[in-house]
Amino acid sequence: MFLVSESKSTNASNDTTNKSNDTSRSQPVVPVLTSSTTTNAGSSPSTPNLSEELKVVSQLRKFSFNELKLATRSFRPESLLGEGGFGCVFKGWINENGTAPVKPGTGLPVAVKTLNHNGLQGHREWLAKVNFLGDLLHSNLVKLIGFCIEDNQRLLVYEFMPRGSLENHLYRRFMPLPWSIRMKIALDAAKGLSFLHEEAERPVIYRDFKTSNILLDADYNAKLSDFGLAKDGPEGDKTRVSTRVMGTYGYAAPEYVMTGHLTSKSDVYSFGVVFLEMLTGRRSMDKTRPNGKHNLVEWARPYLAERRRFYRLIDPYLQGQFSIKGAQRAIQMVDHSLSCDPKSRPLMSEVVEALKPPNLKDMACSPSQFQAIQIERMASTSKSRTGNRVPAGLVNKEWTTCKEPLNSKWSANLPVSQ
Numbered sequence: 182m183f184l185v186s187e188s189k190s191t192n193a194s195n196d197t198t199n200k201s202n203d204t205s206r207s208q209p210v211v212p213v214l215t216s217s218t219t220t221n222a223g224s225s226p227s228t229p230n231l232s233e234e235l236k237v238v239s240q241l242r243k244f245s246f247n248e249l250k251l252a253t254r255s256f257r258p259e260s261l262l263g264e265g266g267f268g269c270v271f272k273g274w275i276n277e278n279g280t281a282p283v284k285p286g287t288g289l290p291v292a293v294k295t296l297n298h299n300g301l302q303g304h305r306e307w308l309a310k311v312n313f314l315g316d317l318l319h320s321n322l323v324k325l326i327g328f329c330i331e332d333n334q335r336l337l338v339y340e341f342m343p344r345g346s347l348e349n350h351l352y353r354r355f356m357p358l359p360w361s362i363r364m365k366i367a368l369d370a371a372k373g374l375s376f377l378h379e380e381a382e383r384p385v386i387y388r389d390f391k392t393s394n395i396l397l398d399a400d401y402n403a404k405l406s407d408f409g410l411a412k413d414g415p416e417g418d419k420t421r422v423s424t425r426v427m428g429t430y431g432y433a434a435p436e437y438v439m440t441g442h443l444t445s446k447s448d449v450y451s452f453g454v455v456f457l458e459m460l461t462g463r464r465s466m467d468k469t470r471p472n473g474k475h476n477l478v479e480w481a482r483p484y485l486a487e488r489r490r491f492y493r494l495i496d497p498y499l500q501g502q503f504s505i506k507g508a509q510r511a512i513q514m515v516d517h518s519l520s521c522d523p524k525s526r527p528l529m530s531e532v533v534e535a536l537k538p539p540n541l542k543d544m545a546c547s548p549s550q551f552q553a554i555q556i557e558r559m560a561s562t563s564k565s566r567t568g569n570r571v572p573a574g575l576v577n578k579e580w581t582t583c584k585e586p587l588n589s590k591w592s593a594n595l596p597v598s599q
């Protein structure tokens with residue numbers, strides 16, 4: 182993800198200029214500090230001064246390593262929430278208003294993200310960026326509460342999101358996410374992106390929008406995590422960096438992959454991919470699928486344009502419990518967001534408007550419609566033998582009359598929630 186260089190527009194005409202000149206927003210910047218010296222974490226004697234300097238302008242809390250060690254009970258495995266490319270994430274408990282660790286179950290639960298040590302970018306840039314991002318407050322962004330920079334340790338302290346990531350919920354076979362929750366998550370995520378692109382003090386391109394970076398609170402309110410920090414990983418690890426430079430495979434916009442030219446419309450493309458994952462229940466990239474169908478977007482393209490057969494895209498695990506009108510609109514939005522020409526893609530604010538209820542509230546299709554869909558799906562599955570996964574509830578007589586009804590090879594490899 183990049184922060185982009187233009188200042189926030191304060192009037193309508195400037196806003197319009199920003200939007201239309203979108204492709205010029207490709208220069209990464211960090212917030213301006215009083216000194217331009219770049220130093221490395223761990224070797225910089227100026228760290229405390231800089232931290233002091235930044236504390237004045239930032240809302241963020243500055244933790245000591247020991248405080249976070251105690252808050253997470255020594256980073257013990259039972260506190261582990263997950264692991265990403267740059268380190269592990271642990272659950273911890275801190276004082277409501279301060280940095281002191283407290284007994285689990287009391288105070289404020291937090292997610293402590295440890296960052297691998299090797300080759301992190303200069304601490305001044307890192308800290309400056311962290312401070313800038315800490316000031317971005319929105320109900321659809323995971324709140325960055327604070328940080329720790331001590332010797333070569335770098336940790337980030339985030340608001341704890343009890344239901345973890347969308348990735349952990351979307352592909353499970355049992356109790357699939359209901360349609361209405363999927364639509365709500367899509368709307369929340371779109372609002373988060375819209376804020377970063379069009380309302381933040383300085384426009385921010387997310388660059389790594391994917392299901393593992395959409396986190397859910399107890400009520401399934403969705404918030405974006407890791408915004409602004411995608412570029413701050415270890416530079417010593419070539420694989421990881423190349424992943425980061427290009428975004429995550431399967432989500433990155435084609436023009437970005439080809440030219441490296443990044444605009445907010447690259448995020449819109451990634452949103453289209455994530456939304457498609459939510460509608461289909463399929464991962465953006467899945468090597469366990471038959472050859473030629475690994476890439477979700479490639480597989481879906483023919484159906485996106487075919488309004489009449491839109492239901493072939495819809496996750497069979499929903500068992501027909503979706504809004505037909507809503508699904509059509511959602512697919513239209515996906516199609517629009519995945520336009521090959523970035524200029525044809527919508528602004529995220531337009532996506533937000535389109536996804537707002539009541540547009541997608543016409544739940545749900547009737548039993549007879551569902552039956553018709555089942556029959557049609559069965560016929561096409563039998564014909565194409567794509568190996569689409571089939572929910573247990575759909576394994577009826579009709580399905581089992583297909584020569585290859587369940588494609589056991591594929592269904593055995595289905596991703597399950599962690």
Ligand SMILES: Nc1ncnc2c1ncn2[C@@H]1O[C@H](COP(=O)(O)OP(=O)(O)OP(=O)(O)O)[C@@H](O)[C@H]1O
Pocket residue numbers: 262263264265266267268269270292294323339340341342343345346349393394396406407
């Ligand atoms: N604020 C949080 N609250 C609760 N769980 C979290 C939080 N942040 C992260 N997690 C959990 O930790 C996991 C790992 O997150 P992390 O951001 O490190 O990796 P990732 O998003 O899977 O990959 P990447 O390194 O590419 O961002 C998430 O999938 C989620 O389950």
Ligand SMILES: [Mg+2]
Pocket residue numbers: 265393394406407
């Ligand atoms: Mg992440």
